[in-house]
Amino acid sequence: MKNVPVPRWIPELAVASKIEYKPIMKETTRQFINTPLAIGNREIPTRLILAPMSGLTHVAFRELVDRYGGCGLLATEMCSAKALPVENRHVSNVFKWRDAELPRLCCQIFGSDPETMVPAARRVEAEGFFGVDLNFGCSVAPICKKNCGAALLKTPDLAVSIVREIRRAVSIPVTVKFRTGWEDRIGPAVDLARRFEDAGADALTFHPRVAPDRRSRPPKREYIHHIKQAVSIPVFGNGEVFTMDDCEKMLEITGCDGISLGRIAVAKPWVFAHWSGKLEPDLNTHRESLLQMMDLLSDHFAPPTDIRKFKKLALYPAALFQFGHAFFNRMFRAADFVEIAHEINMFFNASPEPLARPNLNLFR
Numbered sequence: 212m213k214n215v216p217v218p219r220w221i222p223e224l225a226v227a228s229k230i231e232y233k234p235i236m237k238e239t240t241r242q243f244i245n246t247p248l249a250i251g252n253r254e255i256p257t258r259l260i261l262a263p264m265s266g267l268t269h270v271a272f273r274e275l276v277d278r279y280g281g282c283g284l285l286a287t288e289m290c291s292a293k294a295l296p297v298e299n300r301h302v303s304n305v306f307k308w309r310d311a312e313l314p315r316l317c318c319q320i321f322g323s324d325p326e327t328m329v330p331a332a333r334r335v336e337a338e339g340f341f342g343v344d345l346n347f348g349c350s351v352a353p354i355c356k357k358n359c360g361a362a363l364l365k366t367p368d369l370a371v372s373i374v375r376e377i378r379r380a381v382s383i384p385v386t387v388k389f390r391t392g393w394e395d396r397i398g399p400a401v402d403l404a405r406r407f408e409d410a411g412a413d414a415l416t417f418h419p420r421v422a423p424d425r426r427s428r429p430p431k432r433e434y435i436h437h438i439k440q441a442v443s444i445p446v447f448g449n450g451e452v453f454t455m456d457d458c459e460k461m462l463e464i465t466g467c468d469g470i471s472l473g474r475i476a477v478a479k480p481w482v483f484a485h486w487s488g489k490l491e492p493d494l495n496t497h498r499e500s501l502l503q504m505m506d507l508l509s510d511h512f513a514p515p516t517d518i519r520k521f522k523k524l525a526l527y528p529a530a531l532f533q534f535g536h537a538f539f540n541r542m543f544r545a546a547d548f549v550e551i552a553h554e555i556n557m558f559f560n561a562s563p564e565p566l567a568r569p570n571l572n573l574f575r
Contacts, residue, residue: 240459241488248283248445248468251384251413253341255315257283258469259483262416262449263319263344263388265289266523267477270307271507275500276476277312279490281483283469285316289346289354292322292331300338304516308338317386319344323358324369325376332377332385342384342413345374350390350422361422364392364403371406378411388416388449388471395421397434401441408442416447416471426451426575435465447471453568455486474574478527480504498559501528505548518548525551530573533564539573 244258261268261276263286273285288305290298298306308316318335320343322328328345335343347370349360356362363370370389378385387407391400404415419434420426430450439446445468448461453475461470476482480500484490504524508517522543529539538558545551 240455240462241486243462244458244487250284250342250386250445252382253384255283257281257483257487259486260284260416260447260469260471261286261476261483262471262473263287263289263317263346264473264477265349266520269304269511269520270309271504271511271520272477272480272524273312273316274309274507274511275480275504276483278503279481279484281481281485281487281489283315283483284341285312286344287316287318289349290318290320290331292320292328295320295331296334298334304512307511313339314341316340317342317344317384319346319388321346321349321354321359322373323363325373328373329376329380332381336381336383340383342386343377343381344386344388344416345377347387347389348416348418350424355422361390361393364389364422367399367403367406370403371410374407374412375410384413385411386414386416387412388418390418391421391431391434393422397431397437400434401437404438404441404446408444412444414445414447414468415442416449418449420450426571432461432464435461435467439466439468445469449473458486474527475569477524478531478569478574494559494562494565497528497531498555501525501555502552505551509548518551521548521551526573526575527569530569530571531566532558533566535563535566535570535573538563 246258247254247256248258260283265288268286268288276282290306295306300307318340320328320331332343346360347363354360374387407415417435417438419430419432435448447469448465448467449471452458452461452470452472458470472482481490481492481496485492505521508521512520525542526539529535541554542551545554
């Protein structure tokens, strides 16, 4: 057991003399990952879950993740609560799913008040989703200007009332994704975590960055530890977990119940299968996943939406290799999937050099 002094940047918690970290030994990490976890009245089979990502965690991408396996819980893109009650799944490019994935699919919604978000949550339950995830973490300007996403952290009473009213309205698991807030103090986030639990949240995903920070600084993983210590419901850590070593360190430092994977999952759709011990990837796995992604996008989306979505996603796998920027540019300039497939095969036929960590200039 390792004792670490409370950092000076947590004055609210200065009464605690030390933080106790629970080491996760390398040989037991996969065993921990593969231990089922209860979320509300349901259970997920592994502790690695997919983070909702706008424009990226669409139905085609989720099918690819599903083909590899190992993901404890899938997530939709961020869905507008205002539009969702009348959204047509057969027309929408966002509120779209495969029936087979519903028992392990969480729908993330965003909105600004209970009156808007409750009907959306009821629609999610009626369609048969695993659960509904409330977005209090998105900090992009178009969302925050509508008083949605991370903007709701400025009005904690309103955020808590949204959780409470949705909990009263549905019986499926209700989860919350949020971040540190709008200033770098963990105290308010800890208080909000407790209030979310009291309001009926079944699990929390915490991203330890302030809302204005667009990944300009490393996430403060120690903050996740304090969220975990404050509540009895499961807490998923999120933020720059790119390697198995990162995964182990996140579990050791924070004591979290699981990890929510975002950008690395887009880059490596097989990452859940790899870290859970179901797959040992090689260089050809990168090639195959890109080619499969094109096929799945063609199955689920009409042109030109399919190719546009591929080009949005392709930046992430390209970031894993030397000269990845040039590789991405060639794919981006391609006119159709035939040309893209040619560029992919040319690149991997040349045995590109993988990077130890993603190129963060591309991993945005």
